[in-house]
Amino acid sequence: GPMPEDFVEMNQALPDAIYDIRYYTDNNFVGEPVEGYLEPKCILQQQAAKALQEVATKASEQGLKLKIFDCYRPQRSVAHFMRWAQDLSDIHTKADYYPNLPKDKLVGEYIAERSGHSRGATVDLTLARQDSEGNWQELDMASPFDMFDPLSNTANPTISAEQAANRQLLKELMESAGFSNYAMEWWHYSLVPQPYPDTYFDFPVK
Ligand SMILES: C[C@@H](N)C(=O)N[C@H](C)C(=O)O
Numbered sequence: 001g002p003m004p005e006d007f008v009e010m011n012q013a014l015p016d017a018i019y020d021i022r023y024y025t026d027n028n029f030v031g032e033p034v035e036g037y038l039e040p041k042c043i044l045q046q047q048a049a050k051a052l053q054e055v056a057t058k059a060s061e062q063g064l065k066l067k068i069f070d071c072y073r074p075q076r077s078v079a080h081f082m083r084w085a086q087d088l089s090d091i092h093t094k095a096d097y098y099p100n101l102p103k104d105k106l107v108g109e110y111i112a113e114r115s116g117h118s119r120g121a122t123v124d125l126t127l128a129r130q131d132s133e134g135n136w137q138e139l140d141m142a143s144p145f146d147m148f149d150p151l152s153n154t155a156n157p158t159i160s161a162e163q164a165a166n167r168q169l170l171k172e173l174m175e176s177a178g179f180s181n182y183a184m185e186w187w188h189y190s191l192v193p194q195p196y197p198d199t200y201f202d203f204p205v206k
């Protein structure tokens, strides 16, 4: 079906954020563009969209931008993840994305079969700050987006004080707008309550 009327294209509604929609590209844990991503767009249900605009405004007061990796995720994209997960012979992205975990341990903890992303009010993101040359650089969160590893657990006790403070800054900004973090992944936030708690949408990202 088409995009529901209460979903919003964030690239238009929040043009100041940095969009790096990785599942549109081959720069992701699957290693190829993911089914369902026809354009590199961030789409969110409107309550989540509004909340994220609030976050961006607060972040900008501290000289920070939001860098967004994924938003609404079609169910067919999740199905693509599941096909990838079941093919245990394909480990060509292991060194970059799950160096310390066997591939058969990823689904459930780090990749969901029924994902909040498909309900339209979940976002994967980080914060960026301008360096002395004016380029926006991601804050050091100790692990990159989609590194499926205990190092990415938000409260991992082995990261540096600065890395922990950066995760905490993102968490406080997001929580103050009504989002809740997934403790396994420092980048994953869902609006609470979920506007569509039981609906897994499948319209393509375009
Ligand atoms: C795959 C990763 N970016 C993610 O979003 N994981 C959670 C658990 C999900 O799939 O909903």
Ligand SMILES: [Zn+2]
Pocket: 070, 117, 122, 123, 124, 187, 188, 189
């Ligand atoms: Zn996520």
